[in-house]
Amino acid sequence: QLQLVESGGDLAQPGGSLRLSCVASGVRMDYFAIGWFRQAPGKEREGVSCISMNGGATDYADSVKGRFTISRDNAKNMVYLEMNRLEPGDTGVYYCGADGSSWFRGCHRNDYTFWGPGTQVTVSS
Secondary structure: OOEEEEOOOEOOOOOOOEEEEEEEEOOOOOEEEEEEEEEEOOOOEEEEEEEOOOOOOOOEOOOHHHOEEEEEHHHHHHEEEEEEOOOOOOOEEEEEEEOOOOOOOOHHHHHHHOOOOOEEEEEEO
8 A cells, every 4th residue: 555645844934945755655656646735724625736657747736837846756755846936825735645547647636546644834924
């Protein structure tokens, strides 16, 4: 069974940066597309950025394009989300999810069936 654990969430000022990490165990991570999703209070979980099994394809929400970068290191079973120029609207619990489909389907929440417990990101002055 694939297990995911996120880390790196913190309090950041607007305009600041954070780097989130997701580590996988139990199953090789390169069998899965991995995505970062976030959930703000009172809102549904939304896709932020997702990456294909070999890292060759990525998908970003319009709200984070040009500010966030997703990457993965399959040798280390790690996926990262580099977040720059943070805005208060980026606040939420960030979850790492895995999609075991044999092709990259993008960042649709219902396609991701394994989840980590989440890490809190708060952007505030």
